[in-house]
Amino acid sequence: MNSVQFERVALIGIGLIGGSIARDIAALGLAREIVVSSRSAETLKRAEELGLGTSYVASAAEAVKDADLVIVSVPVGASGAVAEQIAGYLKPGAIVTDVGSTKASVIAQMLPHMPAHVHFIPGHPIAGTEKSGPDAGFAGLFRGRWCILTPPPGTDAEALSRLKHFWESLGSRVDEMDAQHHDKVLAIVSHLPHIIAYNIVGTADDLETVTESEVIKYSASGFRDFTRLAASDPTMWRDVCLHNKDAILEMLARFSEDLAYLQRAIRWGEGDKLFDLFTRTRAIRRSIVEAGQDVDAPDFGRHALDKKD
Ligand SMILES: NC(=O)c1ccc[n+]([C@@H]2O[C@H](COP(=O)([O-])OP(=O)(O)OC[C@H]3O[C@@H](n4cnc5c(N)ncnc54)[C@H](O)[C@@H]3O)[C@@H](O)[C@H]2O)c1
Numbered sequence: 395m396n397s398v399q400f401e402r403v404a405l406i407g408i409g410l411i412g413g414s415i416a417r418d419i420a421a422l423g424l425a426r427e428i429v430v431s432s433r434s435a436e437t438l439k440r441a442e443e444l445g446l447g448t449s450y451v452a453s454a455a456e457a458v459k460d461a462d463l464v465i466v467s468v469p470v471g472a473s474g475a476v477a478e479q480i481a482g483y484l485k486p487g488a489i490v491t492d493v494g495s496t497k498a499s500v501i502a503q504m505l506p507h508m509p510a511h512v513h514f515i516p517g518h519p520i521a522g523t524e525k526s527g528p529d530a531g532f533a534g535l536f537r538g539r540w541c542i543l544t545p546p547p548g549t550d551a552e553a554l555s556r557l558k559h560f561w562e563s564l565g566s567r568v569d570e571m572d573a574q575h576h577d578k579v580l581a582i583v584s585h586l587p588h589i590i591a592y593n594i595v596g597t598a599d600d601l602e603t604v605t606e607s608e609v610i611k612y613s614a615s616g617f618r619d620f621t622r623l624a625a626s627d628p629t630m631w632r633d634v635c636l637h638n639k640d641a642i643l644e645m646l647a648r649f650s651e652d653l654a655y656l657q658r659a660i661r662w663g664e665g666d667k668l669f670d671l672f673t674r675t676r677a678i679r680r681s682i683v684e685a686g687q688d689v690d691a692p693d694f695g696r697h698a699l700d701k702k703d
């Protein structure tokens with residue numbers, strides 16, 4: 395049974411993630427007021443049509459006044475500008491968090507603007523889809539998914555526990571780690587898969603004779619899964635690449651080495667090497683499914699990634 399946790403929540407950015415949080419807060423009754431703010435007038439109007447908040451304001455500074463919880467859900471490259479806009483208007487004791495896919499850069503951009511009288515606790519829900527905008531959000535997106543918090547050293551324990559409780563109310567499991575570690579882990583499990591998807595779909599598109607007809611015709615195959623990821627928001631993913639540059643480049647270097655190993659095994663007909671690798675990776679997929687981390691499980695009910703198991 396949930397109850398009101400915050401009198402007033404300010405949502406800065408109301409796309410897929412902000413819009414999903416808004417729907418959950420309302421459905422679960424976690425706040426008395428939900429103030430929605432968006433840079434784009436069109437998005438704000440749409441959020442109002444969808445009834446995502448209790449009030450709607452164009453200015454982020456206006457939105458955070460008297461808010462006990464501020465959630466910044468904008469592309470990571472915009473975090474610093476938002477922090478600068480809201481800094482002078484934050485209520486003493488407010489919790490300020492974000493949902494950005496990279497953490498060290500968000501902290502570097504936002505922390506310098508945060509007044510000493512607020513609790514700044516960055517976060518990242520590991521849940522999403524390839525869609526964006528307020529219409530794309532839905533209640534239950536975070537259920538059964540991880541949310542990683544990266545509290546800076548010295549974070550107030552009570553504020554941290556309130557934010558943790560908030561995400562748990564949305565159905566998430568919460569972990570804490572430092573921002574650098576987060577960025578390394580996410581580089582391999584989230585950022586690289588997207589970069590690889592953008593790349594493979596781009597390569598297929600460059601093979602013009604193929605794309606004209608056959609890629610579309612035969613895309614009910616492994617390629618289709620890549621096209622879903624490659625349809626993800628260009629602004630968001632441009633920012634992720636630019637703001638987790640070091641970790642992504644490190645993982646890409648490892649990936650290229652391993653790809654060269656695979657390429658060599660294929661060239662020289664080294665079937666044992668191929669078989670061993672494919673056996674190892676199959677076991678990983680099976681352990682993910684067994685651990686209940688399979689997004690295709692009925693309770694996640696979002697999209698069909700891989701129905702082959
Ligand atoms: N999409 C996902 O799967 C996913 C998952 C977890 C976390 N995230 C992170 O959540 C954040 C929001 O992503 P989303 O998927 O909700 O994006 P979205 O495009 O659906 O929504 C972005 C929101 O930010 C606003 N915005 C865009 N540019 C801005 C700017 N320069 N200044 C101020 N506001 C701006 C937009 O008007 C919109 O309200 C990003 O930091 C992203 O990395 C995304």
Ligand SMILES: O=C(O)C(=O)C[C@]1(C(=O)O)C=C[C@@H](O)C=C1
Nearest residue numbers: 495519520521522523524583584
């Ligand atoms: O499922 C998807 O479409 C996603 O891209 C979600 C996903 C991911 O890679 O898992 C993407 C970016 C986030 O920061 C968190 C989650």
